[in-house]
Amino acid sequence: MSLDSIEQTVTSVVAEIAELSEADLWESREADLFDELRLDSLLALEIIATLERKYRIEVPEEQMVEVRTLMHAIGIVKDALGHKEGSGADCASGSASEKVSAAR
Amino acid sequence: MSAAPSVAPTAETGCSLDFDEIRRILPHREPFILVDRVLSLEPRRRIRCLKSISGADPVFAWHFPSQALFPGAFLLEAMAQATLLVFIAGTPEPDTTRSYVLGRADVRWLTPVRPGDRVELRAEVEKAASTGSIVRCEARVEGRCVARARLIVAPVDLQG
Numbered sequence: 001m002s003l004d005s006i007e008q009t010v011t012s013v014v015a016e017i018a019e020l021s022e023a024d025l026w027e028s029r030e031a032d033l034f035d036e037l038r039l040d041s042l043l044a045l046e047i048i049a050t051l052e053r054k055y056r057i058e059v060p061e062e063q064m065v066e067v068r069t070l071m072h073a074i075g076i077v078k079d080a081l082g083h084k085e086g087s088g089a090d091c092a093s094g095s096a097s098e099k100v101s102a103a104r
Numbered sequence: 105m106s107a108a109p110s111v112a113p114t115a116e117t118g119c120s121l122d123f124d125e126i127r128r129i130l131p132h133r134e135p136f137i138l139v140d141r142v143l144s145l146e147p148r149r150r151i152r153c154l155k156s157i158s159g160a161d162p163v164f165a166w167h168f169p170s171q172a173l174f175p176g177a178f179l180l181e182a183m184a185q186a187t188l189l190v191f192i193a194g195t196p197e198p199d200t201t202r203s204y205v206l207g208r209a210d211v212r213w214l215t216p217v218r219p220g221d222r223v224e225l226r227a228e229v230e231k232a233a234s235t236g237s238i239v240r241c242e243a244r245v246e247g248r249c250v251a252r253a254r255l256i257v258a259p260v261d262l263q264g
Binding site for chain 1: 207208230231233234235236237238256258
């Protein structure tokens with residue numbers, strides 16, 4: 001797999017908090033984190049908070065609930081940082097990417 | 105007296121609460137109320153509380169008979185109760201039908217706490233959402249950090 005640095009970092013964060021292997025998680029990057037990968041709302045909260053701290057971004061609550069897959073999470077970070085290109089940004093298109101606010 | 109807990113301004117930002125007011129707000133009961141006083145409070149943001157450790161506390165009968173040490177689990181619970189007060193205290197009509205439970209705790213116990221210690225509990229909300237919140241906590245004795253924790257708490261309906 002060929003990942004850019006944001007994809008790599010977000011995958012690493014989610015894998016560590018969800019206690020999954022990075023390779024398996026990346027293979028399941030379009031899988032529903034809650035229904036298929038057994039995350040719960042508190043783990044999702046921790047993932048978002050960790051990404052906010054790491055990238056100095058802010059993800060509003062109405063957008064948190066839209067994060068259903070790893071690629072959504074990657075897309076949110078890329079959008080918040082102003083990275084529109086790349087596979088992650090493509091997957092986060094639509095409503096999830098429209099309401100991101102960056103607090104820098 | 106059934107009046108809602110008053111909110112007394114202090115020189116610091118926020119408000120203070122005495123033990124009777126805390127007892128009316130927390131869903132816990134003695135001897136498991138582990139916050140004696142709220143020194144300052146900014147609702148849903150941060151709090152400073154006081155817990156005085158007494159040798160008369162029944163916990164020291166068994167922890168331990170030969171050496172009195174305040175249990176680390178109780179210190180964690182004290183930080184959790186301070187966290188709870190951040191969310192449910194400081195309003196004219198505290199919502200006592202709702203509480204929060206620990207979902208995850210990353211905690212470090214640094215120094216033993218013993219009878220005679222006055223423990224200052226600090227909690228600051230890192231992120232709050234309707235599904236849960238992340239709170240950073242510290243316990244200090246005479247300015248020295250004796251424990252710190254990062255708690256993830258989830259709301260629960262006490263009437264459900």
